[in-house]
Amino acid sequence: MEVTDKKITDVNKNIKRKSQLYKDEQKAAIAFIIIPVIGFIVFSMIPFFISLYASFTDWNGIGQMNFIGLANYKSLFKDEYFWKTLYNTFYLMLGIPIGLMISFLLASALSRRIVGKTIFRVIYYIPVVSSLAAISILWQWAYNGDFGLVNQVLDIFGIQGPNWLQNVNTVKPAIIIMAVWKGVGYSMLLYLAAIQSVPRTFYEAAELDGANAFQRFRFITWPMVKPITFFLIVTNIIGGSQVFTEVNIMTPTGGPQYSSATVVWYLWRQAFNNWKMGYASAISVVLGLIIFIITALQFYMNRRSNYKLD
């Protein structure tokens, strides 16, 4: 009893009197944090509010802003190209589940002991770190209808490949394929780390209980990597709704009949081609709201399935 009392009073003393070390570390911490926070405020928050204000004006990008109320938003809802590009953007997000499935399979394969594991990881990760613009140009050439690589390969199998980027039906799948190819390494690496962090004891226990490989996967591996899946889905949806570079390089005019134009590409056109910066700001505000709502929904849905590890 004596020992415990003494410990408690010692601890109390330590809590009441904050040590100099604690204060110094606080100061250092604030110094480190303040720089990105200032960066965020100056480069993200303030421009966001300026853009929000601009969406209620008729700003043309270089002149002055005149307040016009909700006119931009009204014309936005009537604009058929806005809805078309929104549809295109969400269509392109079909690549997200495909990419996740492929990368999960790859990660499962690579988590076993196979020869050349590291080499495979490098090969799959190189597209991720490559410049998006360079890859878009490469794929644009590969998709060329007459002599592109993709059609040449299809030719070997006797399939006459379409003119990928010029055909209304194939341009979006073409972009999806390219985006999946580029992003699979990143998801794969995350999944690899998650799969390898599942304690082996779980699998051993399951085996003892008579679970087969599929049951082990379904009840142990998949739930354990759920946090990664959640993270990837959220970030991919946020990123996928802002696709611009690939579209601008591979289909500079928005694709055949605007079938590959995304919302961000459309608003860039309006802002810089048609002198309608106010209208473009309105589009971006609406897009931001949509992304926010979707993300909030996802977080809410995820709260109900939380796996706590002790």
Next chain:
Amino acid sequence: MMNRKRFFSATLTIASILTLAACGGANSSTSDSTGADGEEGKTLTFMFRGGEDEKKAYETAIAAYEAENPGVQVEIISTDADQYATKLQASIAGNDIPDVFYVGQGDVMAYVDNGILMDLTEAVENSDFDLDNVWKYGVDSYRYDGNNIGSGNIYGLPKDVGPFALGYNKTMFEEMGIPLPDIDVPYTWDEFVDVGLQLTADTDGDGEVDQWANGFNVAWSLQAFVWSNGADFLNEDNTKVTIDTPEFAEALQYFADLQNVHNLTPSIAQAQTLDTYQRWMNGEIGFFPVGPWDMSTYEGLDFEYDLIPWPAGSTGESASFVGSLGIAVSEGTEYKDEAVELAMYLSTSEEGQQQLVDAQIQIPNLIDMAEEWASDTESVPSNKKEFLDVVGVYGRGLPAATTYTSEWYDEFFINIQPVLDGDQTAADYLKSVQPKMQELLDASIMQHEQAAN
């Protein structure tokens, strides 16, 4: 130990800040200064876009300018073509406008209304060069009176005029034994199809057609057919979209039929003519548009080409478009006189023009120089005079060059593919797209009026 920790953390912070700042700096565009930093002299910034040849030619021209004007240094900022508009707008918003810069024809109205461009009329009139010796189309493209392009004060000087002429593969004609086209008399549309049918053939007997008459891109070649048939995109005062006329439908249908009915173009149904451009360079296409900027690329071709007038529709006369890019001076420039000097030098000085013509980038802006250049019929293309005819005689500006924005014009080409594929008649398409284009044109006119206030 405390001091060392603080020292290290401080060093780390400073090092990371410096690295990030350096990374940020390196991302900006390539900019070189010709000559030493002008501490005593004046430095002008000149922003432009162009390929390697153009960049070299301009560097040489500017070096000559600096030699003539000691005390003035010019800093060249070269940008990629597709980033130019964005970059220029960003620099305007950031109040860091270059002193002298390229301005597109279609952007003049917006820039002048917002007070970006300097009025050059006085400076030009007081200078000692003859405005009549510069192509009228080039000068007028940068005149603006507050309402319309084409008259009023001068807000820019032409960097070049770009006539879009029709070229043909002379070697192919000779090999097929077809009489060469007349360089003065244009084909009629029927004659054009007939010649095309003779050209489109299987030359190596393997059962597949490997040579075609043409491969036009609708965005750049339709105008020639529309105008020479008496139709147009806009009415006289640029307020009404006039594409739903029978003459226009006839021209568009003729254009689409070249591929679908007569099979005169490569049959990859949806191929835009990026591919036909490669085929032309390979010698597989008979007729293809040629602009002055192509001459340097085409020097390496292994066939001889020449220029002819575009086929004429019901008016009996050829038509084509002339583009132009301008050089403007910013209103807020520090060194007004020197900047205007530089702009005039780049646009109209004989030495500068000679550099650019020698690099085969453009035709001379000065009429007498151009005529001298065209009198050389020895080098390919022999009929250089065709370029001059397009600029001076039968060429017109693109429809969107004189409207405030080009949105109404872009709309025309977004959904045109079904017509070109033969899935929709030209008349139906024109009837359905005219109201949309009119709406956009009206919106653009309203934008213009609001901006002018």
